[in-house]
Amino acid sequence: MIKIDDLVVAYGGIEALKGISLEVPSGKIVTLVGANGAGKSTTLKSIVGLVKPKSGNIDYEGTDLTKINTEKMVKKGIALVPEGRRVFADLTVLENLKIGAYSRNDHHGIEEDLEKVYELFPRLKERTWQAAGTLSGGEQQMLAIGRALMSRPKLIMMDEPSLGLAPIIVKELFEIIKKINKEGMTVLLIEQNANAALKIADIGYIMETGRIILTGTGKELLHNEEIKKAYLGESL
CATH class of the missing domain: 3.40.50.300 (P-loop containing nucleotide triphosphate hydrolases)
Incomplete structure (x- = not known):
């Protein structure tokens, strides 16, 4: 590859x-x-x-x-999960995840992938509307990985x-x-x-x-x- x-x-x-x-x-x-x-x-x-x-x-x-x-x-x-997580602190978990799909325009596929991310990281689903900056370090790392996965x-x-x-x-x-x-x-x-x-x-x-x-x-x-x-x- x-x-x-x-x-x-x-x-x-x-x-x-x-x-x-x-x-x-x-x-x-x-x-x-x-x-x-x-x-x-x-x-x-x-x-x-x-x-x-x-x-x-x-x-x-x-x-x-x-x-x-x-x-x-x-x-x-190709997707990158950067060192230090680099989540958008003032945006919600959901907004961060949707930013990961910025290069896509297949609305249905994006919704499917959101559900897949939530299956991998149930804690993110519980915190969908929470500001990313208020998450724990581990949760922010999960969010950074989830965001990268959203680009499929x-x-x-x-x-x-x-x-x-x-x-x-x-x-x-x-x-x-x-x-x-x-x-x-x-x-x-x-x-x-x-x-x-x-x-x-x-x-x-x-x-x-x-x-x-x-x-x-x-x-x-x-x-x-x-x-x-x-x-x-x-x-x-």
Whole structure:
């Protein structure tokens, strides 16, 4: 679905990505794991056009994403759940969700997808008319995911969805990510929480200072001794 080849991104004279290559196959959960500053978010920003690469290619189903704008990406079936959730605080839950469908004009389909989001996140249905800024952190994260789903994407990308959330909410969110994937959606997950991410990932990439240093199935990486020491704690 997405193939990144030899991608270099520089901020000023400093290279944040130093020629990374990776693939996100259709129907899979792929995770990028690494510490702060490893280059995970820069990779995501490059895919959605928020950062222009110095060199390299990002191929999405035959289209070079470095050559098109972000709005066209939404129409091609790519959705982003940004770091920090970024909900519209003064708008209601329902208004936030409908903003996710801004590029669509199929009224009936939008109503169907609203119901699907409410099935995934019953708490959002209970708070339809509540201002998004008054929701808890976990509820805002659910809303951000629901909003992305409203564009009916083929690929959903999530930037640090577990950040700042209680462990019980993190567990719930990751179960929902698995459910979304089982329904046929491809997921690219950017995470510092290596343990949670690798447990659900088909494929994992470990990033360090702008490079991919290791790749494998989620299970392989979970049981890799180096990864255990660096990211999971030796006891896990």
